[in-house]
Amino acid sequence: MTTAVEQAPAIPRASTGRPSWLAGLTLGRALTHLALLVLVLIWTLPTAGLLISSLRDKDQLAVSGWWTALTTSETQGVTRIGTAEAQVEEGGRYFIRGNVFGTDTNKTVTAFGLSNAAPGAEPAGGSVEMTDGGAITVQADGAFEWASDAPFAHTRGPRIFYVSAIAPRFTIDNYIEVLTASGVGRSFINSFTVTIPATIIPILIAAFAAYALAWMRFPFRGLIVALVVGLLVVPLQMSLIPLLSLYNDIAKLFGATDGKTYLGVWLAHTAFGLPLAIYLLRNYMAGLPREIMESARIDGASHFKIFTTMVLPLSFPALASFSIFQFLWVWNDLLVAMVFLGAQQDKLVLTGKLVSLLGSRGNNWEILTAGAFVTIVVPLIVFFALQRYFVRGLLAGSVK
Amino acid sequence: MDDVLQQLVGAILAIVIALAACVAYFWGTNWLLDRVLSSGSSSGDAMTKRDNLRSSIRPWLFLFPALLFLSVYLIYPVFETVRLSLFDGSGRTFVGFGNYAWALGDPNFQRSVLNNVLWLIIVPSMATGFGLVIAVLADRLWWGNIAKSLVFMPMAISFVGASVIWRFVYDYRGEGDLQIGLLNAIVTGLGFPPQAWITMPFWNSIFLMVILIWIQTGFAMVILSAALRGIPEETLEAARIDGANDFRIFFDIMIPQIWGTIVVVWTTITIVVLKVFDIIFAMTNGQWDTEVLANLMFKWMFVNFDYGRGSAIAVVIMLAVLPIMIWNIRRANAEQGTR
Amino acid sequence: MSHLKLTDVSKDYGHVQVLKHINLDIVSGEFMVFVGPSGSGKSTLLRTIAGLETITGGTLEIDGEVVNHRAPSKRGIAMVFQSYALYPHMNVFDNMAYALKIANESKDEIKRKVEAAAETLQLSKYLKRLPGQLSGGQRQRVAIGRAIVRDPKVFLFDEPLSNLDAALRVATRLQIAKLHQEMSKSTMIYVTHDQVEAMTLADRICVLRDGMLEQVGTPMELYENPQSLFVAGFIGSPKMNFFNGAIAGKYGAETLGVRPEHLEISDREGSWSGKVIHQENLGSDNFIYIDMGGEEPVVVRADGASHYTTGAPISIAPMANKTYRFDKAGKPIKG
Structure with missing residues (x-):
């Protein structure tokens, strides 16, 4: 997990030999621990909160912070009792029965009352006189019983207010709902559909170009390298409008209504990933030992042969780095997918879906947290599994 | 379900076809080249000549697909966008610098530029600063690698995902209600009234910047940590023997040696900031004075369908990137010279 | 072929x-x-x-x-x-x-x-x-x-x-x-x-x-x-000693070259005197470094069993017909 950041040769520390320094040093080290701990907490708590919340019961989630997830939370509730029609007669007495929670089971009533002002007037299990006659008893499990000697005649049920305790409960219900009912499941598949080809297609194209730029001699080579470096930072925004027009023109040519196809997105992502791919791979390939290439040349290998039998296998780490970059970038992309794939529900990728959920279900945190976690879980797995290559790629891409 | 299956099959088919096409192209053209200009039968000078001709054609066969993609998807659009920015919304009537003149007078554009400048000042400096601090601290502690891994993690999270994570942190409930957002819980816990962070002008931009800082710090940290480890230890030891304390060593010896890397990190984050779109789009969509250029451009392109004004805004972003681009190219050229 | x-x-x-x-x-x-x-x-x-x-x-x-x-x-x-x-x-x-x-x-x-x-x-x-x-x-x-x-x-x-x-x-x-x-x-x-x-x-x-x-x-x-x-x-190890000035002049050359193995410790007539500054005994051979006033010390190969005290005066002489004479341009003088 932590291979990223391989064992650092620790910064040399002052010798702890002298006693007069000792006090200051231990204090300094304690502060170092503390400072880093605080920073790490700031960086991890938001994500942790999201993950914990997504696994909480949705009623609890809405009323208490995720940091209270392990404690019992209290809420107030109100329910309206049935009208006279709901009464049953048993042995000359009349009853109206029910449960204040409906069917919910993980809550317990701690107290109840008849007015908003005093929802906890009577502890659970006690009974309260009703103005419409009779008395009502509410049990801890939420079951209530309103008993009266005379038949009920009211047409509007009175309200019971109660204080309930919600036991901590973790559930994957949110995920089930998000994946099925909210269409996130479909978007998950869409994201894979976009990402996998868009990650694989550029690799070979970039590798050949990178080899040519690293090891072959031809006119304008320096110019093309400079071009690639320049294109690394060209904002995507520069490409959107002309490409969209181009796609629509081509679509018209084929009689389609718009140019929003998976093929279009794959090609766009391929092209947008190429500058980085060529740059990374060229840097890596240029660092391969020259003598190996020369030896292969003397052995009679053509450039093509050298590329396929020497450079490609030896460049595996760089290819892996780029693949991870491209995968994360495409998976996490919102703009390209929105522009070239559109915002129709059945074509939304996960990022697009999440934005649309933010708009439509902005306060349903059980949906948002679970949806967000579904969105980030794949990159996180890729990241933690292949962190070493990811870091290597970052270093090759920027410190050179 | 059927169309899902169809879609997956389509994706797999696309991978297979694309790979096959690549392989066919590269193998095919090379085979053809060796075939057409074969050196088998001839000898001596003629053979040498053909060998040389082949080796002058081959690089272009290797480069062709990449150059084609780059031309169609990046180079041509740059010119086309510049051209479109000189036309009206429909792209038919030439308006000269009309779109730019409009932009200068447009309050939303002015607001966006102002916000972008704020983002440019705050995000790269904070991300680089935090990254450096964490790198230095983590290198001294036994659990530093775990710490680095955790700080680095947001790099893998999409801007949209990060936006949801932080929107949850910023969540606001009316006064008196129990706060479920971490920030308001802390604020109310300290006895202050809760705030609707996302709708407070000016400060809300800062809260959006926090999201990007949170993501980019890991990047800065990893790069700077590697640079710090690349400092020859002898120089630090020499400074210690010369009597410098930890702070002097840090500022006099370490910082100057990694200065180049700091600049690279800073500019890299600057580029990200200039293009930032997802966070604003997901969090506020430019409301409450949080508009930035990339989001404004998207609105003119996709909501108003005015390609002229959209292009003009894109060109403005491009112009902001241009100095860094030129600097990068110079640096790359200098390196090539030494190789 | x-x-x-x-x-x-x-x-x-x-x-x-x-x-x-x-x-x-x-x-x-x-x-x-x-x-x-x-x-x-x-x-x-x-x-x-x-x-x-x-x-x-x-x-x-x-x-x-x-x-x-x-x-x-x-x-x-x-x-x-x-x-x-x-x-x-x-x-x-x-x-x-x-x-x-x-x-x-x-x-x-x-x-x-x-x-x-x-x-x-x-x-x-x-x-x-x-x-x-x-x-x-x-x-x-x-x-x-x-x-x-x-x-x-x-x-x-x-x-x-x-x-x-x-x-x-x-x-x-x-x-x-x-x-x-x-x-x-x-x-x-x-x-x-x-x-x-x-x-x-x-x-x-x-x-x-x-x-x-x-x-x-x-x-x-x-x-x-x-x-x-x-x-x-370049050829020979340790490298050839070169003498300029009076010593070379005596031989009618701008530069006189003598290999360490072609110098012997001897105080016969015409020998050159100097001071031992260092010796490197390899067992089989003993290389003696002698200061004769030139920029570089003169190296002499002596028998491994020999011993010379640092600072002691010493006299050396080239073996007969084992000297190389060079002119101003660094070319050998024939004959």
Whole structure:
């Protein structure tokens, strides 16, 4: 997990030999621990909160912070009792029965009352006189019983207010709902559909170009390298409008209504990933030992042969780095997918879906947290599994 | 379900076809080249000549697909966008610098530029600063690698995902209600009234910047940590023997040696900031004075369908990137010279 | 048959001339060593012969055919690199077989050749190993084996021993000498900056300096008959002592050169006196460093059993007919 950041040769520390320094040093080290701990907490708590919340019961989630997830939370509730029609007669007495929670089971009533002002007037299990006659008893499990000697005649049920305790409960219900009912499941598949080809297609194209730029001699080579470096930072925004027009023109040519196809997105992502791919791979390939290439040349290998039998296998780490970059970038992309794939529900990728959920279900945190976690879980797995290559790629891409 | 299956099959088919096409192209053209200009039968000078001709054609066969993609998807659009920015919304009537003149007078554009400048000042400096601090601290502690891994993690999270994570942190409930957002819980816990962070002008931009800082710090940290480890230890030891304390060593010896890397990190984050779109789009969509250029451009392109004004805004972003681009190219050229 | 003929060969990178008008004949079956200090152009010369660098002037002929622009693989050469340049992702067998596979030789033929070469080089046990799992000496042998299997007309060695430790270097040197005897028809060209390697291996040595040929000849010719001050100083270890001024004047020369082994401790008439400043006793020989007022101390080889006190005065004299006289231009004075 932590291979990223391989064992650092620790910064040399002052010798702890002298006693007069000792006090200051231990204090300094304690502060170092503390400072880093605080920073790490700031960086991890938001994500942790999201993950914990997504696994909480949705009623609890809405009323208490995720940091209270392990404690019992209290809420107030109100329910309206049935009208006279709901009464049953048993042995000359009349009853109206029910449960204040409906069917919910993980809550317990701690107290109840008849007015908003005093929802906890009577502890659970006690009974309260009703103005419409009779008395009502509410049990801890939420079951209530309103008993009266005379038949009920009211047409509007009175309200019971109660204080309930919600036991901590973790559930994957949110995920089930998000994946099925909210269409996130479909978007998950869409994201894979976009990402996998868009990650694989550029690799070979970039590798050949990178080899040519690293090891072959031809006119304008320096110019093309400079071009690639320049294109690394060209904002995507520069490409959107002309490409969209181009796609629509081509679509018209084929009689389609718009140019929003998976093929279009794959090609766009391929092209947008190429500058980085060529740059990374060229840097890596240029660092391969020259003598190996020369030896292969003397052995009679053509450039093509050298590329396929020497450079490609030896460049595996760089290819892996780029693949991870491209995968994360495409998976996490919102703009390209929105522009070239559109915002129709059945074509939304996960990022697009999440934005649309933010708009439509902005306060349903059980949906948002679970949806967000579904969105980030794949990159996180890729990241933690292949962190070493990811870091290597970052270093090759920027410190050179 | 059927169309899902169809879609997956389509994706797999696309991978297979694309790979096959690549392989066919590269193998095919090379085979053809060796075939057409074969050196088998001839000898001596003629053979040498053909060998040389082949080796002058081959690089272009290797480069062709990449150059084609780059031309169609990046180079041509740059010119086309510049051209479109000189036309009206429909792209038919030439308006000269009309779109730019409009932009200068447009309050939303002015607001966006102002916000972008704020983002440019705050995000790269904070991300680089935090990254450096964490790198230095983590290198001294036994659990530093775990710490680095955790700080680095947001790099893998999409801007949209990060936006949801932080929107949850910023969540606001009316006064008196129990706060479920971490920030308001802390604020109310300290006895202050809760705030609707996302709708407070000016400060809300800062809260959006926090999201990007949170993501980019890991990047800065990893790069700077590697640079710090690349400092020859002898120089630090020499400074210690010369009597410098930890702070002097840090500022006099370490910082100057990694200065180049700091600049690279800073500019890299600057580029990200200039293009930032997802966070604003997901969090506020430019409301409450949080508009930035990339989001404004998207609105003119996709909501108003005015390609002229959209292009003009894109060109403005491009112009902001241009100095860094030129600097990068110079640096790359200098390196090539030494190789 | 593999006769190499270099005529007026030059090579420049922009304005920097690395090779200047080299004329050289290397005959079939010869072991030729290029020697010179770093930057003398010896490696570049080897690489132009290999075809890894193109020459910018003159002609390069192999067996009478001009091959200036011919691809390296078509020159009938094999090369052993300083870093060995083994293909790290291929095992020993594949490393040696690579060139043969490219030449489309049959599987059986490849197997036979590789196994034969592995046998000669005691590599049979390691054929399935990757280069990373071999010791330095084994890697070196694989590199040589890779050259052998191609049965080339010309072997090129680019400082092949410089990455080995001292003991292994001696052993591998012997192996290369043996290889030369066994493959007597193949021409071998060997680059080194170590004059011991040059003296022990070469049929002929070619001394280069600043991109120019200083002298070509057999090791003994170079030792006994250096054609310049530079060659005199370069060949022989420890290097030749040079005397200027009065001492040289007595011999009618601008510079007088005497090898350490040709100086004896003697106070006979005409001897030179100085002070012992240091001695290096190697057991068999004792090298005495003597201050005679010049910039560099004079070195004398004495018997290993001898002992001289630092600071003690000492007298030395050259053996008869073992002095080299050079004129102002650094050229030897005949007679």
